[in-house]
Amino acid sequence: MPIDDILDEPMAAEVRAAFTALTDPLAPAAGDADRMVRAGRRRLHRRRAAATVSAVAASAVLGVGTTATVTAVWRDARSLVGAPTPAPSPTFEQGPYADLYRQPTRGDLADEAAYLAAVVAAWDASHGTAGSSLTSGLFDDLRGAPHVVWAGTTPAGPAAVVAQPAWWAQRGPHATSDELMVTLVGLVGVDENGAPKVVADDYQPISAWFVDPGLTTLVVADLGSPVSYSTGWSQRPDGTWFFEEKPVQFHDGAAVIRLPREVDVCAVRLTTAPGPSTIAGAPDPDGAHQPRPVRSP
Amino acid sequence: VSIDGEQVHSGIGREPFREFVVAHGAHLLRVAFLLTGDRSAAEDLRQEVLEGLYVAWPRVRDPFSYARTAMTRRAVNRWRLRARRGETALLGDWLRPVPDPAQSVVDRSSLVQALAELPPRQRAVLVLRYFEDLTEADAAAALGCSVGTVKSQTSRALARLRGVMSTERTTDHTTDHTPRTSAFERATSGGS
Numbered sequence: 001m002p003i004d005d006i007l008d009e010p011m012a013a014e015v016r017a018a019f020t021a022l023t024d025p026l027a028p029a030a031g032d033a034d035r036m037v038r039a040g041r042r043r044l045h046r047r048r049a050a051a052t053v054s055a056v057a058a059s060a061v062l063g064v065g066t067t068a069t070v071t072a073v074w075r076d077a078r079s080l081v082g083a084p085t086p087a088p089s090p091t092f093e094q095g096p097y098a099d100l101y102r103q104p105t106r107g108d109l110a111d112e113a114a115y116l117a118a119v120v121a122a123w124d125a126s127h128g129t130a131g132s133s134l135t136s137g138l139f140d141d142l143r144g145a146p147h148v149v150w151a152g153t154t155p156a157g158p159a160a161v162v163a164q165p166a167w168w169a170q171r172g173p174h175a176t177s178d179e180l181m182v183t184l185v186g187l188v189g190v191d192e193n194g195a196p197k198v199v200a201d202d203y204q205p206i207s208a209w210f211v212d213p214g215l216t217t218l219v220v221a222d223l224g225s226p227v228s229y230s231t232g233w234s235q236r237p238d239g240t241w242f243f244e245e246k247p248v249q250f251h252d253g254a255a256v257i258r259l260p261r262e263v264d265v266c267a268v269r270l271t272t273a274p275g276p277s278t279i280a281g282a283p284d285p286d287g288a289h290q291p292r293p294v295r296s297p
Numbered sequence: 298v299s300i301d302g303e304q305v306h307s308g309i310g311r312e313p314f315r316e317f318v319v320a321h322g323a324h325l326l327r328v329a330f331l332l333t334g335d336r337s338a339a340e341d342l343r344q345e346v347l348e349g350l351y352v353a354w355p356r357v358r359d360p361f362s363y364a365r366t367a368m369t370r371r372a373v374n375r376w377r378l379r380a381r382r383g384e385t386a387l388l389g390d391w392l393r394p395v396p397d398p399a400q401s402v403v404d405r406s407s408l409v410q411a412l413a414e415l416p417p418r419q420r421a422v423l424v425l426r427y428f429e430d431l432t433e434a435d436a437a438a439a440l441g442c443s444v445g446t447v448k449s450q451t452s453r454a455l456a457r458l459r460g461v462m463s464t465e466r467t468t469d470h471t472t473d474h475t476p477r478t479s480a481f482e483r484a485t486s487g488g489s
Binding site: 011012014015016018019020022023026027028032033034036037039040041042043044200201 | 311314315316318319322323326327330331336344347348349350351352408409412423424426427428443446455458459
């Protein structure tokens with residue numbers, strides 16, 4: 001048994017027991033099934049009405065707008081009833097990452113052809129090896145070529161944000177009716193030897209990643225919305241607590257944040273709420289959200 | 298009625314859906330509670346997913362996996378939605394006393410607090426692995442991430458919990474000479 005598993009097992013047993021104790025008292029209210037059937041029926045009626053209205057609106061729009069609107073309606077309706085999958089377009093032009101494809105590579109390493117080639121090679125290799133998203137069957141249909149959105153220098157080494165369209169089609173025992181074109185976005189950071197390595201990838205609109213194994217440096221991609229970050233609760237010398245959100249300063253497509261050593265990386269939070277703001281004291285009067293001291297990693 | 302070329306019958310032939318909720322509704326509520334840490338949020342999350350399941354019912358091959366997968370992904374994404382609404386805290390009922398028939402309570406033990414403070418994805422991984430007993434591959438499929446991500450998130454989460462518990466026990470050892478029990482045992486000991 002791997003050493004990590006040996007270390008983890010006692011803690012896992014405690015977690016199992018805690019989960020059971022926390023949930024044992026929980027039970028739905030009487031009449032729950034009938035209430036869920038009524039709620040489902042209402043949802044179905046709302047969707048029918050929305051689909052009808054959207055289709056009428058789409059028919060009144062001309063040109064590219066028509067295509068985009070109809071596509072959006074089609075995707076929404078299909079995701080509801082799981083209709084047969086049509087042939088996907090190889091060009092992904094919707095979703096939170098759409099703008100990423102329309103811009104040239106940014107960052108101070110954007111012109112470093114050798115580095116960009118190494119980034120793409122690392123990206124391609126990652127998605128063909130065991131343990132990547134590819135092997136789980138979720139992204140076995142990557143489309144087009146990977147696009148390096150940003151490439152820059154960070155205190156932890158060079159890093160790059162990469163995007164590539166992928167056809168989402170779940171398979172296996174946990175398959176749902178979700179089938180649509182998505183964008184796989186990830187960060188190519190550095191491994192222990194400083195070589196390019198895909199450190200994270202996901203289809204969800206997450207835009208911040210740690211560059212290095214030591215979790216010292218964050219890269220935040222500029223997706224067009226203001227982003228704030230916080231490093232958790234801190235304590236002033238006089239003993240009072242505060243929670244500060246600082247605006248992320250983007251430059252040329254991304255922001256690089258070097259975290260101080262004393263920051264607890266587990267407490268780092270990114271939000272799309274505008275900063276800066278500072279909250280003093282415990283924010284919840286019933287004490288549910290107690291502040292805690294900043295700890296070293 | 299036709300939606301996207303698919304015949305859908307509202308309220309007709311949905312008795313299997315009702316039977317599914319009767320059979321699995323309580324368990325799905327528990328999963329939702331562990332994912333969100335909040336009873337009200339869990340009720341909302343479960344209903345939202347079950348509504349979608351009702352609509353998709355004719356095409357869903359494995360309703361339970363569908364519901365669990367949908368709940369997990371929505372819960373993991375939830376922190377961003379809360380952030381947009383200006384909410385900053387992810388703790389909730391986990392840290393409040395939860396009465397049960399024996400009047401025992403889950404107090405604010407270090408373990409429970411540490412669980413509640415885990416990032417949503419790490420918490421979801423633990424729920425899938427240790428409450429749902431999914432394999433790493435199945436947990437990855439449910440989360441829509443790689444097996445490597447599940448491994449690393451599990452390891453980080455357990456390491457963090459282990460660190461908290463270690464600190465707790467060290468503190469106990471230096472300040473209290475009564476027989477030592479784990480924080481979890483104290484938390485679930487019925488207040489005794």
